[in-house]
Amino acid sequence: MPAQHSARHIHDAVIVGGGHNGLVAAAYLARAGRRVLVLERLDHTGGAAVSARVFPGMDARLSRYSYLVSLLPRRIVTDLGLRFAVRKRTVSSYTPAHRGGRDTGLLVSGDESRDREAFERLTGSDREFDAWRRFQGMTRHLAERVFPTLTEPLPTREELRARIDDEAAWRAVFERPLGETIEEHFADDLVRGLVFTDALIGTFSHAHDPSLRQNRCFLYHVIGGGTGDWDVPVGGMGALTDALADAARAAGAEIATGHEVVSVATDGRTAEVGYRTADGEGTVAARHVLVNASPRESAALLGEEPPPEARAEGAQLKVNMLLRRLPRLRDRSVDPREAFAGTFHVAEGYEQLETAYRQAAAGEPPTVPPSEIYCHSLTDPSILGPDLARTGHQTLTLFGLHVPARLFTGDADHDARLREELLEATLARLDDHLAEPIADCLARDAEGRPCVEARTPLDLERDLRLPGGHIFHGDLAFPHVQDSRPADTPAGRWGVETAHPGVLLCGSGAVRGGGVSGVAGHNAAMAVLGR
Template sequence: MPALEGHHSGRRGYDAVIVGGGHNGLVAAAYLARAGRSVLVLERLERTGGAAVSTRPFTGVDARLSRYSYLVSLLPKKIVRDLGLDFRVRGRTISSYTPVERDGRPTGLLVGGGERRNREAFARLTGGPREYEAWRRFYAMTGRVAERVFPTLTGPLPTREELRRRVDDEDAWRMLFEEPIGVAVEKHFADDLVRGVVLTDALIGTFADAHDPTLKQNRCFLYHVIGGGTGAWDVPVGGMGALTDALAAAARQAGAVLATGHEALRIATDGRTAEVTYRTADGEGVAEARHVLVNASPQALAALTGDPPPPPAEGAQLKVNMLLKRLPRLRDRSVDPREAFAGTFHIAEGYEQLAAAHAQAAAGELPTSPPSEIYCHSLTDPTILGPDLVRQGYQTLTLFGLHTPARLFAQDNDAVRAELLGSTLAQLDAHLDEPLADCLAVDADGRPCLEAKTPLDLERDLRLPGGNIFHRDLSWPYADEGTGRWGVATRHANVLLCGAGAVRGGGVSGVPGHNAAMAVLEEEAD
């Protein structure tokens, strides 16, 4: 970056140095720079965006995929408005499709398309109206909680009792905040498939059983159902990179310096001023700042400051990106593949299947029927594909596998990845009327357009601890000991955590970046 040239061996002063140019770091940089503060963002990689990027992973193929994170729910419209971002999302008309074989015939549950279609779909699967009425009541409850909790994410942390009063529904509070989510799922729903569809929101990126006494599955479920005050998961137009490109542009236009290829090595602070030592291809440099905001994991923060490390984190997912020449035909001929893949396509995610997969993984074995879910970005937003691919009917598929903790890959990541990928795609093939392999596109070198990432791959590529997409177990969205007023405090007064590991972190939200910036501005105003 020109603004740093010639200063690698010297010192430069800023109001704030932000370590990590992922989406949360860019949000913080844009807010602080717009408020007139001098801001330096240090990014280790050669581009900003972190896990929220779009790339062309297949050689010679004009398909720009959201490589890691891929849907948007928790990003407040407030951040988009405040920063004047040129960024849009599109809703999905179909929520989900879950195939299953019953009485020897392929069938499934398609959720979406309106009240009448939903009622009929539940009745066909379960034989009556009970499960659909239970579904409506349950999600009316989560919808009310979402309306009340989501607006708090960009304000100072409420106390537990303040949030409880805001929710103003003791039954909902007990179900979501006090007892394992499995209790509510089993109480409200009788059908195994319906139970599984509900439970999956508690397991995305979280290795837990429905009845885990730590309630980490409840915290995951809560964040999955409160986004935008509705719980809707939307498709980023142009891919996830469109968001981080817009954030980078907003930060630069406001005057922030974005320094890629600059790896932070150490943070030294006396609580009032700080020095960040960084490394570039040309050597080391030091940046001085009143505040340092760390858009990296708590483990990385501890390494930078020399503090004791937090407990180890572990991810538990398989991420697969694919490009298809066409969508595959389904064994369930009552459903159009363009609808089945437009929402979330659940695979091997019945309630008992999820419990069995978790038990196997907890015992150190790969699940024999690995659960996963798929969605097709290009059905909602074809702009990520080149015009020729669109004309030929190409489509993307993104698969997210559950219950595959990092420990399973420790001895031989490549071999276990290949084995897991094979068994995961076999579970999908069981519901298709043609092998998925027959539908895969090939790249310029004749290789199938498919890439898979394990937790260890994510740790290597993005420095996610143990491949954990949330950096650590998600937290409740209320104040606790040591969280500080905004949920971004560390043991150092002028060093803040603005990444996914902050309170109210996780997902593509920008919330920790916003809240860290607000904490800095609020302190300076006092």
């Protein structure tokens, strides 16, 4: 174990944090013959990409924090020989609505004729569907051109623009607030909201934000895999990080859990990493330190003030549920097994999203909280034990938008009450579209409690050290060099540099970090190897 190491034994790389990016970096470096040590604070690897039996006595392995896979390049799976697979969802999304005195909705299945009919039934014409097809064509083009660059050295802004080779697409995403493009393409409020939600997952913003943080989030959500598809990890998200840990160990990397890194000191040539365990403290030396934590945490380890851009604020409510059965819908034209097979959108109309943002920005909880829901067990029943699967149980994971950390004070009683109020309000908006309350469908755990848990940004900060509960460690960056000059160091060329040679970012705070992708880990390893 690391406690037995001394500073005289220099590792080629010490990796701070055993989340998925740290494990990717460890596996690549160890396979290249480097001496690698991973130090992880918790008693398990995986970070936010884990599967857990959340409810006592219930044999259901939920992807507890991160849910779906889109940005993980196939190259990483192949290079590292991972035994890991994803499955396509049979439906893209369902968005319930109340129109003309009737309960209806928009089911996007991916079948062109069926989708055209669904758009016409909702909006009364085929205009929105034709606009949808044109818009999806634009995002597919971006995906095909941009996604392959994520595992290459950073292009300059002009190089990426030339690679995209579509000025309208470039301006729509890289230069103009996304709301302008959405409003030019679409007239229907529900369709506008459906498009815009991809700009808000993990990002507190609005459609006309001049900073374009919403555009950056949108870009990463539509380019994954070169298609923009969001897939279900077979066996839950923990299946990926378990496979990564196995690959790293098989290649010779050492992984030490229960080791909290507390300091990093560097002279530019080597570094000394201080850590703490239940048994005491120790140090290890390394030629490179790869920090699989936020830029804010990296600065703290180095004893520095974090840069202004390292400030972060998460803005989501994460809810895990186990159901005895799927609920019936008010919209009887749709089978619940189809409606919940994709992304089930709740209160995510364009104006609803704007209203919720304005309320939250002013420090008030949204009166109509927007959210989206995923039922992974419909696509991958293996996450359920045999008894649960046989009796029709299903998992639901809910991602609530516009719940910024600023709403919480740090006072335990206040924050617990607010969490319960937000959970109640969020589930009530889901109930608006159900023929029966979701509470009636919840399973009960071994102690008789409803199988539902909620996590706020402050919970994620406490549990996972996510700054402000921000799931991307901070605002995402466009995937190009951040100024007009080509980078002049390996770390700069790969978008993983810090102010200290030999100390690299390998987590979501790196350029092209964010999401379950492994890209930052891959790129940090490539920088160390000089590739």
